[in-house]
Amino acid sequence: MPVSVKICGLSDRAGLDAAMAAGARYVGFVFFAKSPRAVTVEQAAALAVDVPPGIAKVALVVDADDATLDEIVARVPLDMLQLHGHETPERVAEVRARYGLPVMKAVGVASEADLPALNAYAAVADQILVDAKAPKGAPLPGGNGLAFDWRLIAGRRWPVPWMLAGGLTPDNLAEAVARTGARQVDVSSGVERAPGVKDEVRIRAFLDAAGL
Numbered sequence: 001m002p003v004s005v006k007i008c009g010l011s012d013r014a015g016l017d018a019a020m021a022a023g024a025r026y027v028g029f030v031f032f033a034k035s036p037r038a039v040t041v042e043q044a045a046a047l048a049v050d051v052p053p054g055i056a057k058v059a060l061v062v063d064a065d066d067a068t069l070d071e072i073v074a075r076v077p078l079d080m081l082q083l084h085g086h087e088t089p090e091r092v093a094e095v096r097a098r099y100g101l102p103v104m105k106a107v108g109v110a111s112e113a114d115l116p117a118l119n120a121y122a123a124v125a126d127q128i129l130v131d132a133k134a135p136k137g138a139p140l141p142g143g144n145g146l147a148f149d150w151r152l153i154a155g156r157r158w159p160v161p162w163m164l165a166g167g168l169t170p171d172n173l174a175e176a177v178a179r180t181g182a183r184q185v186d187v188s189s190g191v192e193r194a195p196g197v198k199d200e201v202r203i204r205a206f207l208d209a210a211g212l
């Protein structure tokens with residue numbers, strides 16, 4: 001059964017066009033300056049305006065304050081906010097209420113100890129992104145191209161839709177979906193030929209592997 005795909009970290013027209021043409025259901029724009037995929041509000045607005053209905057436009061932020069979110073939401077046409085920092089469940093609920101947009105909260109997983117947080121965020125967010133936990137000291141809280149042990153979440157379910165992320169590639173996607181039961185997946189590094197440089201061939205291969 002096909003799974004829905006989010007291509008994250010799109011920063012140019014070629015990558016966005018490739019993701020849309022291949023059948024991505026979500027396209028993600030990263031507003032985190034340290035990322036090789038970072039876009040400005042102006043860049044994201046210029047890209048997002050051409051994304052048709054049916055493909056969700058996701059703004060990814062990390063511990064953003066209201067002023068930052070105010071600017072992004074005011075100037076970029078969006079369908080979802082992805083919170084990928086240390087935002088608490090209370091902050092998730094606050095952002096959701098303030099902007100009236102669906103919120104997906106990313107939760108880093110490395111061991112059993114990380115699993116209770118998934119339940120806490122599933123209680124307040126519209127979706128959760130089950131991602132590999134960033135290594136200690138890593139400059140990026142996500143987008144590291146690292147997978148976690150998928151057995152940790154095998155058979156687990158949450159009361160909201162969820163997305164599997166972390167080190168996914170065209171070659172391991174089928175195993176990841178089989179082991180976890182994920183119906184939605186998210187990828188950034190695995191469809192790039194260099195950090196921040198999306199590869200149209202790999203995007204197409206990933207969507208093919210997703211059954212799309």
Ligand SMILES: O=C(O)c1ccccc1NCC(=O)[C@H](O)[C@H](O)COP(=O)(O)O
Pocket residue numbers: 008009028030032035036037060062084131140141142143144145146165166167168186187188189190
């Ligand atoms: O992608 C980034 O550069 C990034 C930077 C800062 C916070 C989050 C970031 N990405 C979040 C995502 O949703 C990624 O798609 C997810 O972590 C999976 O990344 P990858 O393992 O590279 O496929």
